[in-house]
Amino acid sequence: MIFRTATRQDLPAIIALLADDERAVDPATVxxxxxxxxxxxxxxxxxxxxxRVLDDGEGAVLGYLQITYIPxxxxxGQERALIEGVRVHPEHRGAGLGRELLGHAVERARGRGCTLVQLTSNKRRTEAHRFYASLGFARSHDGFKLTL
Structure with a gap:
């Protein structure tokens, strides 16, 4: 497994991961x-x-997330990191890949000098909430969104 920057060729796999939390979507159909x-x-x-993607070593995308650095x-005056779109391929969940992926993101933020990492998660994703809490993320704020 390797962590790397996503490329344009990864886009179908990334879109497939973001498309459905519960089932695998074939990138060829995207x-x-x-x-x-x-x-x-x-x-x-x-x-x-x-x-950032988690690659199986042969080019297949098993996980994805986006990190935005916010001054x-x-x-x-310290920069913070916002992590969004965290996904692990449904067929590979439970193997510790999400933990590795988020650990990688936190280390990138730390290496950049960020003093805070934050993320949001849909209220319906209760399993994801338990997962984030197990990594030390605290529910410190309520989030609000306004669709435009």
Missing amino acids: TVDEAYARAFEAVDGDPRNEM GLGRH
Whole structure:
């Protein structure tokens, strides 16, 4: 297993992971339209964002997440990291890959000098919440979203 930066060729596998939490979606059935391609290029070209994949060593994407580095005046001007889109392929869950993937992200944030790592998770993903708590993430805030 290796951690690496996502490439354009990984996009169908990433979209498949994000498509469904409960079942495996075949990347070959995913349509990478202009909106996905544009979004990938925007994230990939932004130095404050990283898309990281867990690769099985032969090019298959088993896990994915995005890290956004946020500057701010809070925490005495220290940068924080926001982790989003955390997914492990359903057929590989329970093998510790999610723990490795998030550990990798935390180490990247620490290496960049971040003093806080934060993430949000849909309220329906109760198993994910237990998982995040087992890694030391605390439910310290309530989040709010406004769909535009």
